[in-house]
Amino acid sequence: MFATVLKLVGRRVLAAIPILLVVSALLFCVLRLLPVDPAAMSLPPTATVAEVEAKRREMGLDQPLPQQFLIWLRDVLHGDFGRSIHLNRQTGSLVGATLPATIELALFAMALAALLGIGGGLLMFHARNTVFEAIADLGSILLLSIPEFLWGLILLFVFGVTLQVLPFTGRLSPGLPQPHITGFLLLDALLRGRFDIFLSAWQHLILPAVALALAFSPAIMRVLRSSLFDVYHEDYIEQARMRGLSERRILLVHALKNAVLPTLTLAGVQFGFLFSGTLLVEVIYSYPGLGNLMVDAVRNADLPLIQAVGLTYCVVVLVINTAVDSLYVVLNPKLRVR
Amino acid sequence: MALKLQRRAFLQTAMAIVAAASSGVMRAAAAGNDAVTIGWPNDIPSWDPNQRFTPDAQPIFKAVFDQPLDQDPQLNLVAHLIKRWSLAPDALSMAVELRDDVKFHNGDKMSTGDFRYTFFERIKSGTKLDTANSWQKVQDIVIESPTRAVMKFDSPAPTAPQWMAFLGSYLVPKRYIETAGLDTFRSKPIGTGPYKLVEYELNSRIVLERNDDYWGPKPKIARVTIQIIKDPSARVAAIQSGQVDCTVNVPVREVARFGKESGFAAELNPITRVILLQVRNDLAFADENVRLAAHHAIDKAALSKAFYGDAAVPLSVVATPGTPGYLPDFVFKYDPELARQYLARSNYGPGKPVAIGFATTNGQFPSDYDIARAIVAMWKKVGIDANLEVIEYAKYFELNRATKLPEATLYSWDNATGDPEIFAGYLLNPKMPFSAWKGMEVGQKVIDLRGVADYDRRIAGYRDLNRFAVESGATIPLLQSVLTVVRKQNLTYAKYANGWLLPQSMQWT
Numbered sequence: 097m098f099a100t101v102l103k104l105v106g107r108r109v110l111a112a113i114p115i116l117l118v119v120s121a122l123l124f125c126v127l128r129l130l131p132v133d134p135a136a137m138s139l140p141p142t143a144t145v146a147e148v149e150a151k152r153r154e155m156g157l158d159q160p161l162p163q164q165f166l167i168w169l170r171d172v173l174h175g176d177f178g179r180s181i182h183l184n185r186q187t188g189s190l191v192g193a194t195l196p197a198t199i200e201l202a203l204f205a206m207a208l209a210a211l212l213g214i215g216g217g218l219l220m221f222h223a224r225n226t227v228f229e230a231i232a233d234l235g236s237i238l239l240l241s242i243p244e245f246l247w248g249l250i251l252l253f254v255f256g257v258t259l260q261v262l263p264f265t266g267r268l269s270p271g272l273p274q275p276h277i278t279g280f281l282l283l284d285a286l287l288r289g290r291f292d293i294f295l296s297a298w299q300h301l302i303l304p305a306v307a308l309a310l311a312f313s314p315a316i317m318r319v320l321r322s323s324l325f326d327v328y329h330e331d332y333i334e335q336a337r338m339r340g341l342s343e344r345r346i347l348l349v350h351a352l353k354n355a356v357l358p359t360l361t362l363a364g365v366q367f368g369f370l371f372s373g374t375l376l377v378e379v380i381y382s383y384p385g386l387g388n389l390m391v392d393a394v395r396n397a398d399l400p401l402i403q404a405v406g407l408t409y410c411v412v413v414l415v416i417n418t419a420v421d422s423l424y425v426v427l428n429p430k431l432r433v434r
Numbered sequence: 435m436a437l438k439l440q441r442r443a444f445l446q447t448a449m450a451i452v453a454a455a456s457s458g459v460m461r462a463a464a465a466g467n468d469a470v471t472i473g474w475p476n477d478i479p480s481w482d483p484n485q486r487f488t489p490d491a492q493p494i495f496k497a498v499f500d501q502p503l504d505q506d507p508q509l510n511l512v513a514h515l516i517k518r519w520s521l522a523p524d525a526l527s528m529a530v531e532l533r534d535d536v537k538f539h540n541g542d543k544m545s546t547g548d549f550r551y552t553f554f555e556r557i558k559s560g561t562k563l564d565t566a567n568s569w570q571k572v573q574d575i576v577i578e579s580p581t582r583a584v585m586k587f588d589s590p591a592p593t594a595p596q597w598m599a600f601l602g603s604y605l606v607p608k609r610y611i612e613t614a615g616l617d618t619f620r621s622k623p624i625g626t627g628p629y630k631l632v633e634y635e636l637n638s639r640i641v642l643e644r645n646d647d648y649w650g651p652k653p654k655i656a657r658v659t660i661q662i663i664k665d666p667s668a669r670v671a672a673i674q675s676g677q678v679d680c681t682v683n684v685p686v687r688e689v690a691r692f693g694k695e696s697g698f699a700a701e702l703n704p705i706t707r708v709i710l711l712q713v714r715n716d717l718a719f720a721d722e723n724v725r726l727a728a729h730h731a732i733d734k735a736a737l738s739k740a741f742y743g744d745a746a747v748p749l750s751v752v753a754t755p756g757t758p759g760y761l762p763d764f765v766f767k768y769d770p771e772l773a774r775q776y777l778a779r780s781n782y783g784p785g786k787p788v789a790i791g792f793a794t795t796n797g798q799f800p801s802d803y804d805i806a807r808a809i810v811a812m813w814k815k816v817g818i819d820a821n822l823e824v825i826e827y828a829k830y831f832e833l834n835r836a837t838k839l840p841e842a843t844l845y846s847w848d849n850a851t852g853d854p855e856i857f858a859g860y861l862l863n864p865k866m867p868f869s870a871w872k873g874m875e876v877g878q879k880v881i882d883l884r885g886v887a888d889y890d891r892r893i894a895g896y897r898d899l900n901r902f903a904v905e906s907g908a909t910i911p912l913l914q915s916v917l918t919v920v921r922k923q924n925l926t927y928a929k930y931a932n933g934w935l936l937p938q939s940m941q942w943t
Binding site (some may be wrong): 131132133136137140141143144145182183184185190193194249252253256257260263264265266267268270271273274285288316379382383384388389391392396397405 | 469471473479480486487533562564566567588620632633635636637638639641657659662663664665667668671672675676677678785811826828829831832835867868928
């Protein structure tokens with residue numbers, strides 16, 4: 097099994113190279129087509145036309161577009177993703193500083209979405225052929241129609257402003273120091289042995305993570321329910337009944353194991369969407385992650401930063417897809433046979 | 435049985451987690467008497483305070499760094515790091531005497547070496563700094579002693595004292611930057627200010643602690659957390675829920691609401707920021723009749739009422755009330771009929787409108803896009819057909835440099851000093867990138883005034899210029915901008931006419 101997974105990862109890594117090249121080329125071209133002059137933007141307002149021209153030459157912007165891309169690619173291969181125009185810092189370090197926050201949020205949200213999705217799917221299936229089926233169906237459609245940013249605002253209003261039980265700005269309460277180790281705040285708090293920081297970070301994570309989870313769990317619910325319907329037509333379910341197993345055991349032990357595979361594929365796709373969904377949620381909750389950085393970059397027409405963050409999103413999605421496919425191989429014995 | 439036990443254990447764990455999450459959550463906000471949390475709309479662009487001119491970042495910089503001169507709440511220049519200063523009559527030099535009891539946060543003593551480094555050496559070294567523009571006239575700074583120096587200018591610099599208290603003019607530590615390096619300074623900045631930076635997380639929060647060795651009055655608040663909350667609604671929610679003690683730039687309607695709630699105080703503070711239309715002197719606006727018609731057609735009082743709760747003062751010149759260049763008796767009246775007459779002189783009217791381009795930002799300052807739409811409607815009534823386009827604020831200079839701005843652009847201009855040179859002297863100077871107006875009939879007057887060293891003559895000149903510029907349609911001032919502040923009622927602060935909200939001026943009562 098390990099060898100199969102390793103092979104899969106190897107194949108995915110190889111395939112990722114042309115994908116990343118194409119995506120970065122597309123991103124590069126689209127950004128260059130925007131009516132924004134990075135040279136002019138990187139200089140103070142008082143810069144003369146001659147100074148802007150000189151800067152343009154220095155940045156290689158007077159070269160043909162393919163040449164510009166090759167220069168950018170060469171720099172990237174040397175670990176230089178460019179300098180942010182607005183913040184005058186290496187974009188690589190900016191991404192590095194904000195990515196852990198977003199990964200932490202996305203992972204927590206995905207875990208919640210999976211929990212809600214699988215739990216909800218099981219309940220919906222359990223409620224089949226009852227009066228609750230239609231209600232559950234309607235409820236899941238309703239949940240599906242509310243986007244993550246709206247959930248963000250609703251939760252903020254209810255739990256942050258009205259009930260005042262959860263914080264909704266940043267990652268940590270004022271008065272608590274930020275333990276700078278890995279950037280993953282929950283982990284860092286544990287490494288420092290600071291339960292108060294851990295608790296505060298966890299509290300700050302709840303609302304944005306739930307907002308994301310609520311938006312993405314209904315799809316998991318519905319796919320799981322549908323898979324369970326399919327699985328229940330298989331012979332082994334009937335055989336399990338004949339062996340005298342309880343309905344609960346059949347559902348949770350035998351049917352779920354097989355029905356969860358298509359759900360896993362969906363979850364992989366959903367995680368990509370969820371990761372990009374952090375963009376608006378991070379702004380609403382003043383959460384200092386990659387999404388917040390991207391919004392700033394777009395607002396300031398900071399092309400090098402947009403390019404770096406865009407590429408990071410692409411890499412993260414590729415990694416997630418590879419991880420999900422690997423997990424699929426682990427869970428599905430049929431895929432291990434060559 | 436096993437399943438039941440697991441379920442019970444799961445439920446118990448979940449209950450414990452929810453209880454833990456709920457308990458003590460609002461401890462976050464419970465700042466004691468020696469701490470305050472401020473909800474701030476923007477992060478700083480860099481911790482090098484000389485690097486970028488960002489008006490909104492000045493109160494944060496002023497907490498960590500000191501400026502050579504300062505302003506009192508009424509904007510009078512006052513001694514600060516500089517004890518005494520003397521601008522030569524020809525404004526070609528300025529002698530300064532620094533305090534001798536100032537230390538940087540690392541214990542290094544501040545001296546004229548740091549002063550020369552900040553305002554001359556690091557600018558000439560090629561480090562990309564916005565202060566290279568404000569101090570481009572500095573030819574040299576001659577050090578006479580650790581506390582005395584003379585700034586030499588290559589051309590008259592009559593506003594040098596004002597600039598000593600303005601954007602980017604913060605004293606930085608020469609020895610620390612040269613030994614630790616610029617990157618270290620930017621990540622671990624030290625200044626001489628009343629607070630030390632103890633923590634900074636990009637786009638999230640800034641934590642400051644009182645500098646107990648500060649040479650000046652010690653701040654009352656020992657610990658300040660500046661929470662970066664970019665969304666105005668989130669800032670409202672944060673103050674409402676008690677997660678911050680004070681916030682700024684909330685929607686005007688929220689000020690009225692918070693004003694009625696117990697435990698809160700809310701204010702609309704007029705500040706030295708003007709909202710105006712930057713106009714070109716060509717295209718359809720080459721015709722003075724069209725420009726003047728465009729100005730007479732705008733009901734500024736209605737804009738103030740609709741978008742700023744009547745708190746924004748309608749302006750007739752590019753200067754705010756109380757500043758030296760302001761003309762309290764001059765009123766450019768709202769008169770749509772007169773606007774129609776002007777247009778008729780150029781054969782335009784409601785039946786045959788003149789087409790112009792009009793640019794605005796959306797979200798750069800409160801209600802900018804709504805103001806622009808209202809102006810389009812007002813213009814339509816008299817016979818001006820404006821094609822409204824939204825531009826990014828970051829693109830204003832690029833478009834202006836390439837002469838791609840339309841006839842009119844809605845713009846906001848901040849001038850914390852209140853000096854008329856930094857209003858009309860910049861906004862109407864055709865040689866500067868801020869001005870869309872390139873006509874020399876106004877431009878030459880501005881250029882001439884920039885060399886006038888005598889203060890009274892300079893101010894009188896700018897007052898004349900302000901009137902002339904408006905009467906010739908070279909600019910269309912609209913409103914004095916306002917800063918909205920919502921705070922806990924028992925948190926007070928010094929109200930500066932330029933909108934500075936300084937943590938060092940705050941205290942709990």
